[in-house]
Amino acid sequence: MSRALLIVDVQNDFTEGGALAVTGGDAVASAISEFLDAHANDYAVIVASRDWHHAEGDNDGHFHETPDYVDTWPPHCVAGTAGAEYDPLLTVHPVTHHVRKGQGSPAYSMFDGVTDEGSTVGAVLSEAGVLGADVVGIATDHCVRASALDAIAHGVQVRVFTDLVAGVGAESSEAALAELAHAGAQLLESVDA
Structure with missing residues (x-):
């Protein structure tokens, strides 16, 4: 069975010091790089996504001056800015496909984006x-x-490596992982894969 590694939005604006910094983001970037060093050859494809929002406009309501941090957010990952680039701790040379998402829209899933081609x-x-x-x-x-939900909907058997993700909130991250498990995803640490 061919496997893919899906690396979601490991970008400067989502790691420490960024516009929407997630605690532990840099640690996740480093840990994913270590995992890639050991396991890149285990995958038929390695897809990495980036938010890539327009600088002009509100990206279909995604950007807001007084964000609620649920559906609206301050500007982040604006195309062509340092915040939209991959975190420098993430090794990207093994990535086979780079995906940009969110041009003029919220686009939470990497399945909403497209590759450079x-x-x-x-x-x-x-x-x-x-x-x-x-x-x-x-x-x-x-x-x-x-x-992950879109990958499951695409008919792919999904594993989420819980040691290689970082979330905005502890409760909301727990709820998301529970939802993914109920949808059929396997939750495990990368060392147990």
Whole structure:
């Protein structure tokens, strides 16, 4: 069975010092890099996504001057800015497909984005014959959750490596992981894979 590694939004704006910093983001970036050093060859494809929002406008209500931090957020991951770039602690040379999402829209799931060549994540996985995917990244309770649910909906057997994700809130991250488990995802640490 071909497997994919899906690396969700490990970007400067989501790690320490960023516009929407998630505690533990840098640690997750480093841990994913260590995992890639040991396991990149285990995957048929490695897909990494980035939020890539327009600087102009509110990105379909996603950006707001007084955000509620549920559906609206302060500006973040604006295309072409340092905040939208991968965290420097993340090793990206093994990545086979880079996905940009959120041009003019919220786009929580990497499945809402496209590669530099214009392919969807679903198409990339189908073309590679991927039947299983391991999901890692930021944030557990938002974009990791949405991407894993979409992978399950695409017919892929999903494993979420709980030691390679970081969330915005402890309670909301726990709830997201429980939802993913109920949807059919396997929750485990990367060392147990």
